[in-house]
Amino acid sequence: MEDYRIRESFMEEFASDGVIRLANEDPELFALLDLEHQRQVNTLSMVASSSVADPSVLACEGSILTNVTTEGYPGRRFHGGCKYIDEVEKIAVERAKLAFGARYVNVQPHSGSSANQIVMFSILRPGDRVLGLDLDSGGHLTHGSRASFSGQVFESFAYGLDETGRIDYDQVLDLAKRHRPHLIICGASAYTRVIDFERFRKVADEIGAFLLADISHIAGLVASGVHPSPIDHAHFTTTSTYKQLYGPRGGLIMSGRDWDTQISGSKTLAEVIHSGVFPKMQGTPTLSGIAAKARALAIVNTTQFRTLAQNIVSMAREFGEVMSDLGYCVLTGGTDNHMVLVDIGKRGLSGKIAENVLEESGIIVNKNKIPGDKRGPLVTSGIRFGTNSLAIRGMDAAMKDCATLIDKVLSRVEPINDTDYRIESYVVDEVKNSVIDLCRRYPLPHYEKQQVLL
Structure with a gap:
């Protein structure tokens, strides 16, 4: 057991030394990694194909193996x-x-x-x-x-x-x-x-x-x-x-x-x-x-994860219902899993515009083709929302807030064509500040000590 504690201490020192060396010897790369870290902490990711790895998972992936x-x-x-x-x-x-x-x-x-x-x-x-x-x-x-x-x-x-x-x-x-x-x-x-x-x-x-x-x-x-x-x-x-x-x-x-x-x-x-x-x-x-x-x-393989999985679905269902109530065309009328697909073309927008303007406002989604889509895969007529990353934040009670913020952006953006758009800067700023507030209220687990920047 004593040998194990020695090895554990060595691993911690080794990892810490690696971060220090990266910062000192390659500040350009370190700065980019740090900025990406802050981006993830300070934005709401609703990309269905993403989640948030526990720091202990990341420690394994960066190990001497x-x-x-x-x-x-x-x-x-x-x-x-x-x-x-x-x-x-x-x-x-x-x-x-x-x-x-x-x-x-x-x-x-x-x-x-x-x-x-x-x-x-x-x-x-x-x-x-x-x-x-x-x-x-x-x-x-x-x-x-x-x-x-x-x-x-x-x-x-x-x-x-x-x-x-x-x-x-x-x-x-x-x-x-x-x-x-x-x-x-x-x-x-x-x-x-x-x-x-x-x-x-x-x-x-x-x-x-x-x-x-x-x-x-x-x-x-x-x-x-x-x-x-x-x-x-x-x-x-x-x-x-x-x-x-x-x-x-x-x-x-x-x-x-x-x-x-x-x-x-x-x-x-x-x-x-x-x-x-x-x-x-x-x-x-x-x-x-x-x-x-x-x-x-x-x-x-824990009971906590089973609860998380249940929340992933219940949150997606609620989000889909709110989006539908706000007048959006939710495909199949709802969801049985973590995904909600929206035909944004019916709102006169492309998926690319929706993705870009929402990211500008601090909400990360992805454009997605939908059945019968006449737009290509880099433009699309749909958006794919997901709740994996929101569920790990414990945002069970915030689905209406998320949908409302998304609607605030998408209802005020003016498309010029399938890729370019106009939107008043104050709208983006208001939504971005609301997103930061949500990030404060629902921090990523094990990231509570991270600085949320304004």
Whole structure:
């Protein structure tokens, strides 16, 4: 125990020395990092694909584990010096299994997109068919978009939404029977309703396809039981670890009841993914990132996180209701998760204008394409709001305040074209000051001592 305390003290001194050296030896870079720190503290982030990593997660990611080359897996490395590294990876795997009820987990993927790429290149050949959610309907680039490897290496087909804005499951079945894809992908990047993973598995089984569930946006809700889990329905479940797990940039590949099913000669699903990650697609894993994943997953496996997940959804629902009451077109009429999608085109604005003018006012959102959008992805007719970062601030009682401030900006901005606009400076200043006041009232956890600047 005494040795541990010595090492702990050394780590603290080491980290502190690193910050001091950065400030003294590279003041230009240090200043930029400090400014970004202050920006995050002093603005309200409603970007649905973001969250706020705990400082203990960041400490892991910035640790000396970066110095170790660790190709391979625990007990089977290609380099020495992995005695403690192996234990770190084992802990990350076990915590992920506990969080998601998985039988197999690989914690080495560098991102959620990498995780999808690894799965696809492990079980498919170039030219094989893939069926995923259309990008404009809320899908992701790696689900078959022509702009991605998934739509260039493989022959991709897309399903969409029905007249209510929900996934058209009848169309999924029809397209699956017609095109006989080798892989069906479910999950979304901008979809606000519950996904029926069991129904997707029935379709996959009917045509003999694999099913991949990408839960990057709802991983925290799934782990907490707030959203149904795909683990025992999908052959493969992937996720990024930063969006709703409040962890580092990275990914996971998981499997439930199918983990030991033979899918390639004598290899099981788990074995195919294991070799698909290394040596097929990746080399040395980022062990500092894996340590950060382990720490984040420890937080996910708490009752406090389950409460947070419940708040994420309730806050999003309230925000959507207030926006609707203010006259905004909320897609599908509401939400079942952390996202609220608004058709800002109906207000005569583009998503780009809305994003820029709100950022000018201290509120961070992202433009997003919506079904039938005639504007391109860099302009769009929609905005995607999210509550992950607001929930961690404990802003349960402030959703009406947030919506009102957003409306104050968007109702007074005058578009010149799809990218340029005019707005009175006093409006921006008033909203920015109100945002700073909210940041004071609801500081980021563990950031309470940070200076909120006027």
